[in-house]
Amino acid sequence: MNKFIPTVVLAMASAVSAHAEVLTTSSHLPGLQLRLRHTATGAARGVPVLFLHGSSFPSALAFDFPMDGVSWMDSLAARGRDVYALDFLGYGLSDRYPPIQQPQGRAIDVVQDVDRAVELVLARSGAQQVALIAHSWGGSVGALYAERHPEKVGKLVLFAAITARNESTPRAPVASYQELTPAQRIVSMDGLRPASEASQLHAEVHERWGADWLASDRRADNAAVVRFPSGPSADSDDLRHGQPYYDPARIKAPTLLVRGEWDTWPSDADYKQLLGRLTGAAERQYAIIPRGTHVMHLEVAHGALWQAVERFLER
Numbered sequence: 001m002n003k004f005i006p007t008v009v010l011a012m013a014s015a016v017s018a019h020a021e022v023l024t025t026s027s028h029l030p031g032l033q034l035r036l037r038h039t040a041t042g043a044a045r046g047v048p049v050l051f052l053h054g055s056s057f058p059s060a061l062a063f064d065f066p067m068d069g070v071s072w073m074d075s076l077a078a079r080g081r082d083v084y085a086l087d088f089l090g091y092g093l094s095d096r097y098p099p100i101q102q103p104q105g106r107a108i109d110v111v112q113d114v115d116r117a118v119e120l121v122l123a124r125s126g127a128q129q130v131a132l133i134a135h136s137w138g139g140s141v142g143a144l145y146a147e148r149h150p151e152k153v154g155k156l157v158l159f160a161a162i163t164a165r166n167e168s169t170p171r172a173p174v175a176s177y178q179e180l181t182p183a184q185r186i187v188s189m190d191g192l193r194p195a196s197e198a199s200q201l202h203a204e205v206h207e208r209w210g211a212d213w214l215a216s217d218r219r220a221d222n223a224a225v226v227r228f229p230s231g232p233s234a235d236s237d238d239l240r241h242g243q244p245y246y247d248p249a250r251i252k253a254p255t256l257l258v259r260g261e262w263d264t265w266p267s268d269a270d271y272k273q274l275l276g277r278l279t280g281a282a283e284r285q286y287a288i289i290p291r292g293t294h295v296m297h298l299e300v301a302h303g304a305l306w307q308a309v310e311r312f313l314e315r
Contacts, residue, residue, distance in 0.1 A: 020064065020073070025120045027089055028112035035093035036117055037064055037085045038124075039073040044082035046313060047154040048125045050117060051085035054136030054160075055232035056178070056185065058092025059085035061213050062135060062297060067202045072297060075306055081313070082125055086117040088138075090177075090229040092216050097229065103174045105229030107141045107245055114145045118152050129154035131313060136160050136294065137232040140239065144246040146253050156251065156281075157309050159258035160294045162236055163270045164244035171241065174234045179225040182210030192293035193262055200291060200299040209298070248274055254283035256312040258305060260292025285312060 023036045036050075037059050051073070053062045063085050064071045073083045087094040088110050097104045118130055131154055134142030139161020146153040180188075186201070186209065193200050217226045238245065255278055257271050266274070271286055278284045287308040292301040 022093055023084070023120060023124070025116050027095070028109070028116065029089070029097075032089055032095040032097075034089065034095075034113055034116055035087055036120065037073065037087075037093070039064070039077040039083040041077040041080060041082055043080065044125065045080045047129050047131050048082040048084060048121050048127050049076055049313070050121055050130045050132055051083070052114065052132060052134035052138040052142050053085070053088070053091065054134075054138040055236075056180065056226075056228050057213055058087045058094075058216055060087075060092055060216055061209060063133075065204075065209065065212070065298065067204050067298075067302065072302070072306055076310070079310065082127075084117070084121050086114065088113065088229075099176070101176055103230040103234040104176060105231035107137070107144055107231070107235050109231070111141055111144050111148065114141060115149065115152075118145075118149070122152070128152075131155040131157070133157040133159070133309060134161065135297065137162055137235060140235065140246060143248065143251060146255075147246050147248075147250040150250075150252040153253040155313060156253040156255045157258065157312065158255065159305065159309070160260065160263055160296065161257070161266060161274075162239055163266050163274050164239050164242060165265075165270070166242040167240045169240065171237055174230050174237065176230060177227050178230045178233065179227050181225050182214050185213065185226070186210055189293075189295045189298065192264075192295060197262075197291075200293060200301065201295075202298060202300055202302065205298050248277040249279045251278055251281050253281060254285075254312075254315075255281045256285045256287065256309065258287045258289060258308055260289050260294060260296040260299075260301065262292065263294045263296075265294070283315075287312075 021038050027034050051063045064073045076083045132142045139158040146156045289301050289304045
Protein backbone atom coordinates (compact mmCIF):
# COMPACT_ATOMS: atom_id res chain seq x y z
CA MET A 1 0.00 0.00 0.00
CA ASN A 2 2.64 2.56 1.02
CA LYS A 3 4.56 2.44 -2.24
CA PHE A 4 5.41 6.12 -2.62
CA ILE A 5 8.49 6.74 -0.49
CA PRO A 6 8.95 10.43 0.39
CA THR A 7 12.15 12.37 0.27
CA VAL A 8 12.50 14.68 3.26
CA VAL A 9 14.03 18.09 2.64
CA LEU A 10 14.61 20.47 5.54
CA ALA A 11 13.13 23.80 4.57
CA MET A 12 15.56 26.63 3.95
CA ALA A 13 13.55 29.03 1.78
CA SER A 14 11.98 32.09 3.37
CA ALA A 15 8.58 30.92 2.08
CA VAL A 16 8.69 27.99 4.50
CA SER A 17 8.27 28.42 8.24
CA ALA A 18 11.36 27.77 10.31
CA HIS A 19 9.61 25.01 12.25
CA ALA A 20 8.36 23.21 9.13
CA GLU A 21 9.88 20.67 6.78
CA VAL A 22 9.15 19.88 3.17
CA LEU A 23 8.34 16.36 1.99
CA THR A 24 8.72 15.34 -1.65
CA THR A 25 7.06 12.54 -3.59
CA SER A 26 6.39 11.81 -7.24
CA SER A 27 3.36 13.13 -9.08
CA HIS A 28 1.16 10.90 -11.18
CA LEU A 29 2.72 12.74 -14.12
CA PRO A 30 6.14 11.23 -14.91
CA GLY A 31 9.12 13.36 -14.00
CA LEU A 32 7.23 15.87 -11.85
CA GLN A 33 7.52 16.19 -8.08
CA LEU A 34 4.92 17.10 -5.47
CA ARG A 35 5.85 18.78 -2.23
CA LEU A 36 4.03 18.96 1.07
CA ARG A 37 4.58 21.18 4.04
CA HIS A 38 4.73 19.35 7.36
CA THR A 39 4.52 21.04 10.71
CA ALA A 40 6.27 19.01 13.37
CA THR A 41 4.52 18.23 16.63
CA GLY A 42 5.15 16.22 19.74
CA ALA A 43 3.24 13.04 20.50
CA ALA A 44 0.60 13.21 17.78
CA ARG A 45 -2.97 12.26 18.58
CA GLY A 46 -5.84 11.50 16.26
CA VAL A 47 -5.56 11.01 12.54
CA PRO A 48 -3.07 13.24 10.70
CA VAL A 49 -4.46 16.32 8.97
CA LEU A 50 -3.91 17.01 5.27
CA PHE A 51 -4.83 20.45 3.90
CA LEU A 52 -5.83 20.95 0.24
CA HIS A 53 -5.71 24.52 -1.07
CA GLY A 54 -7.98 26.12 -3.65
CA SER A 55 -7.24 27.92 -6.90
CA SER A 56 -4.58 30.61 -7.40
CA PHE A 57 -2.52 30.40 -4.18
CA PRO A 58 -0.64 27.57 -2.45
CA SER A 59 -0.59 26.20 1.08
CA ALA A 60 1.90 28.73 2.42
CA LEU A 61 -0.54 31.52 1.60
CA ALA A 62 -3.62 29.62 2.76
CA PHE A 63 -2.83 27.47 5.81
CA ASP A 64 0.71 28.36 6.85
CA PHE A 65 0.41 32.15 6.64
CA PRO A 66 1.02 33.48 10.17
CA MET A 67 -1.45 36.03 11.47
CA ASP A 68 -0.60 37.46 14.89
CA GLY A 69 2.36 35.09 14.88
CA VAL A 70 0.41 31.85 14.38
CA SER A 71 -0.69 30.00 11.23
CA TRP A 72 -3.53 27.48 11.06
CA MET A 73 -0.97 24.70 10.73
CA ASP A 74 0.82 26.02 13.82
CA SER A 75 -2.43 26.10 15.77
CA LEU A 76 -3.36 22.52 14.94
CA ALA A 77 0.16 21.26 15.66
CA ALA A 78 0.10 23.00 19.04
CA ARG A 79 -3.02 20.99 19.83
CA GLY A 80 -1.19 17.75 19.11
CA ARG A 81 -2.11 17.26 15.48
CA ASP A 82 0.28 15.93 12.85
CA VAL A 83 -0.29 18.49 10.08
CA TYR A 84 0.50 18.37 6.37
CA ALA A 85 -0.43 20.58 3.41
CA LEU A 86 -0.10 19.64 -0.26
CA ASP A 87 0.91 22.07 -2.97
CA PHE A 88 -0.72 20.94 -6.21
CA LEU A 89 1.42 20.95 -9.35
CA GLY A 90 1.80 24.51 -10.59
CA TYR A 91 1.74 26.02 -7.09
CA GLY A 92 4.20 26.95 -4.39
CA LEU A 93 6.85 24.34 -3.69
CA SER A 94 5.68 21.72 -6.22
CA ASP A 95 6.90 21.41 -9.81
CA ARG A 96 5.31 23.31 -12.71
CA TYR A 97 3.46 21.77 -15.63
CA PRO A 98 5.12 21.65 -19.04
CA PRO A 99 3.52 24.14 -21.46
CA ILE A 100 0.49 22.82 -23.34
CA GLN A 101 -2.52 24.54 -24.91
CA GLN A 102 -5.28 23.34 -22.61
CA PRO A 103 -6.34 23.83 -18.99
CA GLN A 104 -4.02 22.04 -16.58
CA GLY A 105 -4.63 20.87 -13.04
CA ARG A 106 -8.23 19.69 -13.26
CA ALA A 107 -9.77 17.85 -10.32
CA ILE A 108 -10.05 14.48 -12.06
CA ASP A 109 -6.28 14.62 -12.64
CA VAL A 110 -4.99 16.17 -9.42
CA VAL A 111 -7.02 13.76 -7.30
CA GLN A 112 -4.38 11.21 -8.30
CA ASP A 113 -1.75 13.44 -6.73
CA VAL A 114 -3.85 13.73 -3.58
CA ASP A 115 -3.56 9.96 -3.31
CA ARG A 116 0.22 10.22 -3.64
CA ALA A 117 0.20 12.77 -0.82
CA VAL A 118 -2.09 10.65 1.36
CA GLU A 119 0.13 7.61 0.87
CA LEU A 120 3.13 9.70 1.90
CA VAL A 121 1.35 10.89 5.06
CA LEU A 122 0.22 7.37 5.97
CA ALA A 123 3.70 5.94 5.39
CA ARG A 124 5.29 8.62 7.53
CA SER A 125 2.74 8.65 10.35
CA GLY A 126 1.81 4.98 10.51
CA ALA A 127 -1.87 5.99 10.49
CA GLN A 128 -4.57 4.26 8.47
CA GLN A 129 -6.56 7.37 7.56
CA VAL A 130 -6.24 11.13 7.22
CA ALA A 131 -8.52 14.06 7.98
CA LEU A 132 -8.87 16.19 4.86
CA ILE A 133 -9.44 19.95 5.22
CA ALA A 134 -10.09 21.46 1.80
CA HIS A 135 -10.91 24.96 0.55
CA SER A 136 -12.97 26.27 -2.39
CA TRP A 137 -12.13 24.38 -5.61
CA GLY A 138 -9.85 22.23 -3.45
CA GLY A 139 -13.01 21.25 -1.58
CA SER A 140 -14.35 19.67 -4.75
CA VAL A 141 -11.06 17.78 -5.08
CA GLY A 142 -11.32 16.63 -1.46
CA ALA A 143 -14.89 15.49 -1.99
CA LEU A 144 -13.88 13.55 -5.10
CA TYR A 145 -11.02 11.93 -3.19
CA ALA A 146 -13.28 10.97 -0.27
CA GLU A 147 -15.71 9.42 -2.76
CA ARG A 148 -12.99 7.38 -4.47
CA HIS A 149 -11.00 6.39 -1.36
CA PRO A 150 -13.42 6.12 1.58
CA GLU A 151 -11.09 3.75 3.41
CA LYS A 152 -8.39 6.44 3.65
CA VAL A 153 -10.48 9.40 4.84
CA GLY A 154 -11.38 9.48 8.53
CA LYS A 155 -12.95 12.94 8.45
CA LEU A 156 -13.70 15.50 5.74
CA VAL A 157 -13.91 19.27 6.17
CA LEU A 158 -15.13 21.29 3.19
CA PHE A 159 -14.87 25.00 3.83
CA ALA A 160 -16.11 27.43 1.18
CA ALA A 161 -16.23 24.44 -1.19
CA ILE A 162 -17.73 25.19 -4.59
CA THR A 163 -20.76 23.06 -5.44
CA ALA A 164 -22.81 22.01 -8.45
CA ARG A 165 -25.36 24.48 -9.81
CA ASN A 166 -27.52 24.79 -12.94
CA GLU A 167 -26.70 28.22 -14.32
CA SER A 168 -27.42 29.31 -17.87
CA THR A 169 -24.65 31.89 -18.13
CA PRO A 170 -22.41 31.66 -21.22
CA ARG A 171 -19.27 29.61 -20.91
CA ALA A 172 -16.00 31.49 -21.15
CA PRO A 173 -12.92 30.11 -22.96
CA VAL A 174 -10.19 28.97 -20.60
CA ALA A 175 -6.49 29.27 -21.47
CA SER A 176 -3.80 26.87 -20.24
CA TYR A 177 -2.93 29.14 -17.32
CA GLN A 178 -4.01 32.36 -15.61
CA GLU A 179 -2.08 35.35 -14.28
CA LEU A 180 -2.81 37.99 -11.66
CA THR A 181 -0.79 40.64 -9.89
CA PRO A 182 -0.78 40.47 -6.09
CA ALA A 183 -2.70 43.74 -6.00
CA GLN A 184 -5.41 42.29 -8.23
CA ARG A 185 -5.74 39.18 -6.06
CA ILE A 186 -5.98 41.15 -2.83
CA VAL A 187 -8.55 43.55 -4.30
CA SER A 188 -10.57 40.54 -5.47
CA MET A 189 -10.49 38.93 -2.02
CA ASP A 190 -11.27 42.19 -0.27
CA GLY A 191 -14.24 42.74 -2.57
CA LEU A 192 -15.98 39.59 -1.34
CA ARG A 193 -17.46 41.45 1.65
CA PRO A 194 -20.62 43.56 1.42
CA ALA A 195 -19.76 47.00 0.06
CA SER A 196 -21.07 48.66 3.22
CA GLU A 197 -18.68 46.73 5.46
CA ALA A 198 -15.05 47.46 6.31
CA SER A 199 -12.33 45.17 5.02
CA GLN A 200 -12.43 41.77 6.67
CA LEU A 201 -8.96 40.70 5.51
CA HIS A 202 -6.49 40.40 8.35
CA ALA A 203 -4.12 43.37 8.55
CA GLU A 204 -1.13 41.15 7.75
CA VAL A 205 -2.78 40.10 4.48
CA HIS A 206 -2.84 43.74 3.43
CA GLU A 207 0.74 44.23 4.65
CA ARG A 208 2.70 41.26 3.30
CA TRP A 209 0.53 38.54 1.75
CA GLY A 210 0.96 39.91 -1.76
CA ALA A 211 4.76 39.92 -1.61
CA ASP A 212 4.76 36.38 -0.21
CA TRP A 213 2.41 35.19 -2.97
CA LEU A 214 4.60 36.71 -5.66
CA ALA A 215 7.69 35.05 -4.16
CA SER A 216 5.88 31.68 -4.10
CA ASP A 217 5.70 31.60 -7.90
CA ARG A 218 9.49 31.25 -8.29
CA ARG A 219 9.45 32.68 -11.83
CA ALA A 220 12.18 34.87 -13.28
CA ASP A 221 10.55 35.91 -16.58
CA ASN A 222 8.01 38.35 -15.14
CA ALA A 223 8.28 39.62 -11.59
CA ALA A 224 4.96 41.48 -11.69
CA VAL A 225 2.44 38.62 -11.89
CA VAL A 226 1.78 35.17 -10.47
CA ARG A 227 0.95 32.38 -12.93
CA PHE A 228 -1.25 29.48 -11.86
CA PRO A 229 -3.08 26.58 -13.56
CA SER A 230 -6.45 27.24 -15.19
CA GLY A 231 -7.88 23.78 -14.57
CA PRO A 232 -9.80 24.98 -11.49
CA SER A 233 -11.54 27.63 -13.59
CA ALA A 234 -12.58 25.00 -16.15
CA ASP A 235 -13.85 22.79 -13.32
CA SER A 236 -15.73 25.70 -11.79
CA ASP A 237 -17.40 26.34 -15.14
CA ASP A 238 -18.51 22.70 -15.27
CA LEU A 239 -19.95 22.86 -11.77
CA ARG A 240 -21.81 26.09 -12.54
CA HIS A 241 -23.40 24.47 -15.58
CA GLY A 242 -24.62 21.29 -13.93
CA GLN A 243 -21.69 19.04 -14.77
CA PRO A 244 -20.43 17.77 -11.38
CA TYR A 245 -17.45 15.45 -11.19
CA TYR A 246 -18.10 14.09 -7.69
CA ASP A 247 -21.13 12.44 -6.09
CA PRO A 248 -21.80 13.57 -2.51
CA ALA A 249 -23.95 10.51 -1.87
CA ARG A 250 -20.87 8.27 -2.20
CA ILE A 251 -18.91 10.04 0.54
CA LYS A 252 -18.75 7.89 3.68
CA ALA A 253 -16.59 9.96 6.04
CA PRO A 254 -18.05 12.21 8.74
CA THR A 255 -18.24 15.55 6.96
CA LEU A 256 -18.27 19.16 8.13
CA LEU A 257 -19.39 21.92 5.78
CA VAL A 258 -18.21 25.40 6.74
CA ARG A 259 -19.08 28.64 4.95
CA GLY A 260 -18.73 32.30 5.67
CA GLU A 261 -21.92 34.23 6.32
CA TRP A 262 -21.23 36.47 3.31
CA ASP A 263 -20.05 33.80 0.88
CA THR A 264 -22.06 33.63 -2.34
CA TRP A 265 -20.64 30.35 -3.70
CA PRO A 266 -21.37 28.29 -1.75
CA SER A 267 -24.49 30.14 -0.68
CA ASP A 268 -26.62 28.93 2.19
CA ALA A 269 -28.90 27.23 -0.34
CA ASP A 270 -25.91 25.55 -2.03
CA TYR A 271 -24.69 24.08 1.24
CA LYS A 272 -28.13 22.98 2.41
CA GLN A 273 -28.54 21.16 -0.88
CA LEU A 274 -25.10 19.57 -0.51
CA LEU A 275 -25.87 18.63 3.09
CA GLY A 276 -28.99 16.84 1.92
CA ARG A 277 -27.05 14.92 -0.71
CA LEU A 278 -24.45 13.60 1.77
CA THR A 279 -26.71 10.62 2.41
CA GLY A 280 -23.87 8.12 2.87
CA ALA A 281 -21.80 10.19 5.31
CA ALA A 282 -21.44 8.75 8.79
CA GLU A 283 -22.09 12.24 10.19
CA ARG A 284 -23.05 15.59 8.65
CA GLN A 285 -22.53 19.04 10.14
CA TYR A 286 -22.92 22.56 8.81
CA ALA A 287 -21.28 25.59 10.44
CA ILE A 288 -21.57 29.26 9.45
CA ILE A 289 -18.81 31.71 10.35
CA PRO A 290 -20.25 35.16 11.12
CA ARG A 291 -18.93 37.97 8.93
CA GLY A 292 -16.84 35.55 6.91
CA THR A 293 -16.46 35.39 3.13
CA HIS A 294 -15.02 32.85 0.71
CA VAL A 295 -11.54 33.52 2.12
CA MET A 296 -12.47 33.48 5.81
CA HIS A 297 -9.18 31.71 6.63
CA LEU A 298 -7.40 34.99 5.78
CA GLU A 299 -9.87 37.26 7.55
CA VAL A 300 -10.45 38.54 11.05
CA ALA A 301 -12.95 35.67 11.42
CA HIS A 302 -10.25 33.03 10.95
CA GLY A 303 -10.22 32.13 14.66
CA ALA A 304 -13.88 31.12 14.56
CA LEU A 305 -13.12 28.91 11.54
CA TRP A 306 -10.21 27.25 13.32
CA GLN A 307 -12.36 26.58 16.39
CA ALA A 308 -15.24 25.09 14.39
CA VAL A 309 -12.89 22.72 12.58
CA GLU A 310 -11.03 21.73 15.76
CA ARG A 311 -14.30 20.91 17.52
CA PHE A 312 -15.24 18.64 14.62
CA LEU A 313 -11.85 16.92 14.65
CA GLU A 314 -12.16 16.35 18.39
CA ARG A 315 -15.50 14.57 18.13
